[in-house]
Amino acid sequence: MKIRLPRKEKPPVEDPDSYLKTEVEGDALKIGQDGSIAIDSEEDISKSQKNYMGKKEIWMYALAAGGQGMIYAIMSSYISEFYLNVAMLPPMFVLFLMLFARLWDAVNDPMCGAIVDKVNPKGGKFRPYVLYTPIPVAILTFFMFFVPKGISMNNLMIYSAFIYTFWGMIYTVSDVPFWSMPNAMTPNASERGKTISVARTINGIGSAVPIVLYMLLSMILPKLTSKTGVEFDKVQYMVIALVCAILGSIIFLTSYFTTKERVVVPRPAKRDKSEPSPIKLLLTCKPLMLVVAMGILASGRYLVQVAAIHVARYSFYIGPELTGLTDVAINEALASSRATIATIFQVCSAVGMFGAMLVLPKLYKKYNYKKIIIVSCLSGFVASIAMTIVGWFSTFWACIPFIIISSIPLGVINVTSYAMIGDSLDYMEWKTGRRETALGSSTQSFINKLGNALATSFIVITYMIFSIDPAAIVASAGAINPLEIPKNVRFGMFTLVSLLPGVSMLLCTIPVFFYDLVGKKKNLVLSELAKQREERGMVIQEQ
Incomplete structure (x- = not known):
């Protein structure tokens, strides 16, 4: 079944006299006098519309999202730990790299979407x-966690900057079209939301794979290699990345063979100079900009996962008494x-x-x-x-229930x-007659990468505030032992997974209050949009 929709035509000129204006949730909305558009109910009307996708297609798309999750999670969860504590890159360099890459993404992601x-x-x-x-994403992912033997620090910084920035560019070319696909797989907003919900859930499950591998390799690798300390960490991360x-x-890759694009948009006509540019359409789409603001303000939520390995390294120790143990045994206990x-x-x-x-x-x-x-x-x-308070006055184990609850957002x-962005693109099309699907989806790709970069930046800044120098610690003590680190430093690192995410989640609700x-x-937009598409020549063909 294909739905052909001309994109660049303007919607039909409306007769102002044929509409009544009414206040609905704070906006003056138009309702036909013939009563063809019902807005008396808050129930989403798309839930009762026709579905176009089978369960198999939805789950295969979701499975592909799980594969993507594996790749993105190894970067988002461990890149700061790898750069700071394994590659031993200077914290200031890591901070500037994160910020530079995101400034480039501000240009690259919308350009890719356009x-x-x-x-x-x-x-x-x-x-x-x-x-x-x-294939290029896989190759770059491996080399992002590979430290060439004998490389100087200056060359390592150049190498890391190139790989990290280039990885972000290629990943965008993959990510933006992939998460734009639900908009082309079905015209039904509710079915699109369901598809995204399932896909994001499986994507999250896929993101747990690097975490599981990290745990398993921490137990298995010591039996297979004599390497310890930083050299052990290099092997561990290289295997996880591979x-x-x-x-x-x-x-x-399987999603290419198991999904269908049903909403087929023909090549657009050349844009008239009097029409707003695609970027201007995005910037003037109020619902979309509110979603973007929400995503940016919610960047701290990533710290719960991204900073966990840093908290594990610097804030807490669980294991046997270290006094009297050999250096090898101490390293094994700290790694465990x-x-x-x-x-x-x-x-x-x-769990949350x-x-x-x-x-x-x-x-x-x-x-x-x-x-x-x-x-x-x-x-x-x-x-x-609550977790911040408990973490100061009590033990690590008492924090567990609060970690779960704080992870729900x-x-x-x-x-x-993602579902809100899809609805915002519906709103844009309803209001302007144009739909910039990939460009709109690129905002989410940018938000995700910006969020992880900001989270990493918070971590790096914490290292700088407390003057944590991993290379110096390893050189003097042979290993990073949290029991030998001052309590204020340990607690400062702990706030990365407690206080900062909480403040971020509170702030992100501010723009959401204005999202209407x-x-x-929404029902009016969907009803009017269906009429506009029909009047503009949408053709549904049975296959």
Whole structure:
């Protein structure tokens, strides 16, 4: 079944006299006098519309998202730890690298989205990118966690900057079209939201693979190699990157063969100079900009996962008494403690995050996106503050329930923001007659990378504030022992997974309060959009 929709035509000129204006959720909305558009109900009307996708297609798309999750998670969860404590790169360099790469993404991501919107390659508008990008992404992922032997620090910084920046560019070319695909797979907003929800859940499960590998290799590798300390860490990360890059890319590639693009948009006509540019359309789309603001302010939520390994290395120790042990035994005990604590953090965050993702489809049936995000983020804020207090006065084990609760917004935002962007693009098309799908989706890609970069920057700044020099510590003590680190430094590192994420979740609710594309207004947009598409010549063909 194909739906052909001309994109660049303006919507039909409306007769102002044929509409009544009414106030619905704070906006003056137009309603036909013939009563053809019903807005009396808050129930999402797309839930009762026709579905176009089978369960197999939805789950195969979700499986591919899981493969992508493996690759992205090895970068997002461990790149700061690898750069600072394994590659031993200067903290200031890592900070500037994160900021520079994100400044470039501010240009690269929208540019990629604009190109994808304009180009119509053979095999589909979005699917071909899924076919051609996995191999370069896999290669760059491996080399991002590979330290060339004998390389000088200056050359290592150049090498790391090139690989990290180039990885981000190629990943964008893969990520933006992939998450734009649900918009082309179905015209039904509810079915699109369901597809994204399932895909983001499986993506989250895939992101747990590097964490599991880290834990397993911490137990297995000591029996297979005599390397210790930093050299052991290099081997560990290199193996994790290799496995995730190969396995994740193969799984991601399957979506090219198992999905269909049903909403086919023909090549757009040349834009009239009097029409706004695609970038201007995005910047003037209020719902979309509010989602972007929410995502940026919620960047601290990534710290629960990204900073866990740093907290495990510097804040807590779980294991046998170290006094009297040999250097080798101490290294093994510290590595085991680090892996255990990091795994506990990741498992707890996974319980909160995946638990929320699994419940979301049912919540979507009863509540709108706005309510779900606000309630979950405020709950996460309260749990984070409680965890901060407990972490100071009590033990690590007492923090576990609060880690779980504070991780709930991770799952909620990671899924719901994509659905909100889809609705915002519906709003843009309804209001302007144009739909910049890939460009709109590129905002989410940029938000994700910016969020992880800001989280990494917070970590680096914490190192700088407390004058933590991993290379100096290893050179003098042979290993990083949290029991020998001052309590204020240990607690300062702990706030990365407690206080800062909580403040971030509180702040992100501010723009959401102004997001009004819900209930009656959303129903009006969907109803009017369906009429506009029909009047502009949408053709549905049975296959």
